[in-house]
Amino acid sequence: MRATLRQAARATVHLFLAAAMAFGSYLFITVLLIAATGAVSGVGIWLLPETVLLIRRIAGAKRRLTASWTGREIPEAYRTVTGPLRERLRTAVGDPGTLTDLRWMGAYYAYGWLTLLMLPLWPVGLLVDGVRRALLGREALVLPLLVRLADLEAGWSAALLRPSPQALLAGRVEQLTATRADAVAAHGAELRRIERDLHDGAQARLVALSMRIGLAQRAYGADPDTARKLLTDAQDQAEEALTELRHVVRGIHPPILTDRGLEGAVRALAGSSGLGVTVRTDLLPDGPRAPAAVEAAAYFVIAEALTNASKYSGSDRAEVVLARSRTGLSVRVCDEGCGGVDESAGSGLLGMRRRVAALDGTVRVTSPVGGPTVIEVELPCVW
Structure with missing residues (x-):
């Protein structure tokens, strides 16, 4: 009753x-x-x-x-x-x-x-x-x-x-049109970032390297000590240029994803974030992997979320959860900070949304004033 x-x-x-x-x-x-x-x-x-x-x-x-x-x-x-x-x-x-x-x-x-x-x-x-x-x-x-x-x-x-089926189709077409526009904008922004990094970083160091080698060649006969010093500086410049190039490559597709898989890459990212990050996952080391584009999107979402948490949340702890879902890969990043995230204030969430939308995924941000801030991402894929 x-x-x-x-x-x-x-x-x-x-x-x-x-x-x-x-x-x-x-x-x-x-x-x-x-x-x-x-x-x-x-x-x-x-x-x-x-x-x-x-x-x-x-x-x-x-x-x-x-x-x-x-x-x-x-x-x-x-x-x-x-x-x-x-x-x-x-x-x-x-x-x-x-x-x-x-x-x-x-x-x-x-x-x-x-x-x-x-x-x-x-x-x-x-x-x-x-x-x-x-x-x-x-x-x-x-x-x-x-x-x-x-x-x-x-x-x-x-x-x-x-x-009606017609309305669903029309809505889907409009959604895909907006997603395509966001993907094109995100791709253009990524190309500009790579060009800027190459111009301001690796290219500048390679120009300085070429100049030092040229000066060393001219001074080699008359002043060997100066030539040796210039060659030492050139070697330092070459190592710095390599570091800059590795940074650019990581921005395109982190090599650590290929070497360690998504779980290993996320654990390395968590260890270098400056926060006490707990990583929980049900991904099996020897199990099937998500497509490379999906892994890269998940990696960048987590990297951006942990960077924001480290800079703005005021908390020294965060949690990352990776899970296989029926339709793809689920990512959840939570920090116990002050909350109140404003997406219009340049927090990087717009770029995150565009990157995920390009894969037909979804982003949900919950950040009440006083915290916690929770970012949940669904990336569709076939395992």
């Missing part, structure tokens, strides 16, 4: 919220009529994109409410409404997601009022089921009906709010 009461109470909350949303939808008819009138007359045509965005928020709230009851997320697939008015109008009207939302809203006008009638079943159910249990010793009858009604309401909403 307690389990039945809990489920019935949860169903009542769901139906109450659904009823409140239905009541709000009825009031929203006025906004729709104003927007439609303005669009037809041309006077308030600018209201149409804003009304579509408002409908999206209402439908998004209903998706979250339905998902909380069913335990299954309902995806959203919308085109981005941006640009001048004409483009915003074209996108808002032509988006298949707009038709899906309007279809749901129209149906909700028809069946949403039923949720208002379901709510009195809770006190009635308590009375009837209490009498049945006390007099007849039978299980509850009315309260499970609330659960079934909530299932029915959520099922209708889920079916109506699920994006």
Whole structure:
């Protein structure tokens, strides 16, 4: 009986919220009529994109409410409404997601009022089921009906709010377009960084090396001591140039990834970070490895996250977790610092997001003021 009461109470909350949303939808008819009138007359045509965005928020709230009851997320697939008015109008009207939302809203006008009638079943159910249990010793009858009604309401909403294949395809194309643009930008930034490192580092040292060797050749016959000193300086310059070149190579693809694999490379990175880093992983040394591009992205994400933690977090400890997931590689970096990460302040997270997005991965940053800061990355791959 307690389990039945809990489920019935949860169903009542769901139906109450659904009823409140239905009541709000009825009031929203006025906004729709104003927007439609303005669009037809041309006077308030600018209201149409804003009304579509408002409908999206209402439908998004209903998706979250339905998902909380069913335990299954309902995806959203919308085109981005941006640009001048004409483009915003074209996108808002032509988006298949707009038709899906309007279809749901129209149906909700028809069946949403039923949720208002379901709510009195809770006190009635308590009375009837209490009498049945006390007099007849039978299980509850009315309260499970609330659960079934909530299932029915959520099922209708889920079916109506699920994006069409065309909308999912359009959303995927837009996402891939944005990802491609980010990948191109990240690639351009990487090329500029490599060019800058070569110009300011290795190239400058090689020029100095060539000059010292030339001076040593000229002084070799007349002043052997000076020539030997110049050759010693040239050797130092050659070693520094090699160090600079190794740094550039590590920026392209760290050789340690090839030599030790991702786990070994991350443990070496953790040891040189200046923090007390705990590394946990379920990657097997002799097991299958992720593709090189995925390992490189994971390595750079961890390197950037540990660098930020060392500089800004105020904490001397961090944790790195590497795990194989059903769809790829999961990376989690957590520090116990002050939190409050601002991605717009040049924290390196934008570059991290672009690098991961180029592989169709996702980045999630949680950093409340006071900490902790948690960076979670999912990189899709086939093991």
